[in-house]
Amino acid sequence: MPVAHAVRFHRFGPPADVAHLESIEIGEPGPGEVVVRMVCAPIHPADLNRLEGRYGEKPELPATGGIEGFGTIESGDGEAAGLRPGQPVALSQTTGTWSERIRVPVDRVVPLPQDLAPDLAATLVINPATAWRMLHDFVPLTEGDWVLLNAANSAVGRAVIGIARSNGWRPLAVVRRPELVPELLDLGASAVLLDDDQMRAAIPEITGGAEVRLALNAVGGASALRLANALAPGGTMVTYGAMSRRPLELPNGLLIFKDLHIRGFWLTRWFRQAGAAARGAMFHELIQLATKGVLKAGIAAEFPLSQAAAALTAASTDRRTGKVVFRMRPAESI
Ligand SMILES: NC(=O)c1ccc[n+]([C@@H]2O[C@H](COP(=O)([O-])OP(=O)(O)OC[C@H]3O[C@@H](n4cnc5c(N)ncnc54)[C@H](OP(=O)(O)O)[C@@H]3O)[C@@H](O)[C@H]2O)c1
Incomplete structure (x- = not known):
């Protein structure tokens, strides 16, 4: 029976306390399943929330951490889907990527070009897909339109900047x-503003008075209110994260007099509702953008699975630029 070392948790709590390296049986791949030998996998804010028991859906315990990652096909029933051993893949809609190996259905695997950098491949699915969907699914944008976003230094924010620029839209970070x-x-941000009380007044000068019709909120609290205040009447604010852990508090007048559209986005929900064709089309676009250098990997630090506590502490550290990743094996081994 194939086994793997994996970072697991048996209870919810502070991530560095509850996660431990364990040996698990991953099971033989059945029909329509493959085993992926992992190369690297990031630690996202959602991973920390899953370990804390504060995510939208609580995993069944014990659970293996990790919601995306990069590896190569090792074995299984992938031939019909063109997945031969050694094929580089990203994992999508999958939990348990902080492991040397993972057994998944073939439809959770995104085949990648051979030459995509592992760190970029390991972070291609969740944050760039979130950026992509929020820019395409809420407000029809045309050339020169402005998009306002907070937490612009986050992985999602950086992907928003890249994707917006490549479409001729102007990111107001x-x-x-x-x-x-x-x-x-x-x-590629068209302008960068500080998240403070002067922000709103500075915007008309930057945009030349053009309307801002889309704002993307990953912070909540006072920051979200500043974004909402800067929107044009009828504008849309999409909330997809709550990094400040503060609730949204909006004056009634923003809805009554400005008729703002207050929306939310959760990639998990999108994946569940989208068909295979829509998922495939989006992955195709994201791979193109990654290949062209529009999407970039920002890696702050890497750790082996055996240093789970140190990795999770680093990932929980405030004011970091880039992702903390688990590295299961060197890229040269691919
Ligand atoms: N809804 C969805 O489907 C979905 C999908 C993907 C991500 N997300 C969410 O999107 C957000 C960003 O994810 P990510 O992986 O891109 O993050 P990340 O790369 O780890 O970056 C975190 C960002 O949050 C900012 N931040 C941290 N604490 C903050 C605070 N107290 N107040 C204001 N800003 C704070 C950081 O600011 P500095 O740059 O100044 O350090 C940084 O820009 C998270 O909330 C995540 O859960 C949601």
């Missing part, structure tokens, strides 16, 4: 740390 301004301008 909001950050809480001034030192990030030059970096995000280099990345």
Whole structure:
């Protein structure tokens, strides 16, 4: 029976306390299943929330951590889907990626070109897909339109900047740390503003008075209110994260007099509702953008699975740029 070392948790609590390396049996692949030998997998805010028991859906315990990652096909029933041993793949709609090996249905596997960098491949599904969907599914944008976003230095924010620019839309990036301004301008933000009370007044000068019809909120609390206030009448604010852990509190007048559309996005829900063709079309676009360099990997640190506590502590550290990733084997081994 194939076994693997994996980072697991048997109870909810502080991530670095509850996660431990264990040996698990992954089982032989059945019909329509493959075993993927993992190379690397990131630690996302949602991973930390899953370990804390504070995610939208609580996993059944014990559980293996990790919601996306990169590896190569090792064995199984992948031939019909063109998945031969050694094929590089990303994992989508999958939990349990913090493991040396994972057994998954073939429809959870996204085949990748041979030359895509492992760190980019391991972070291609969740955050870029979220950015992609939010930019395409809520407000029809045309060339030159502005898109306002907070937490612009996050992986989602950086993907929003890249995808928006590649479509001719103008990302108006909001950050809480001034030192990030030059970096995000280099990345392609049309303007970068500090997340403070001067933000709203600065926007008309930057946009030349053009309406801002879409805002993407990953912070909540006072930051979300600032985004909502900056929107044009009839504009849409999409909330997809709550990094400040503060609730949304909006004055009634923003709905009565401005008729703002207050929406939410959860990629898990999108994946459940989308058909295979829609998922495939989006992955195709994301792979193209990654290949062209529009999407970039930002890696802050990497750890082996055996240093789970240190990795989770690093991932929980505030004011980091880039992802903390688990590295199961060197990229050269692919
Ligand atoms: N709804 C969905 O389907 C979906 C999908 C993907 C991600 N998300 C959510 O999107 C958000 C970003 O995810 P990510 O993986 O891109 O994050 P990330 O790369 O780990 O970056 C985290 C971001 O949050 C900011 N931040 C942290 N604490 C904050 C606070 N107290 N107040 C304001 N900002 C704070 C950081 O600011 P600094 O840059 O200044 O450090 C950083 O920009 C998370 O909430 C995540 O759960 C949701």
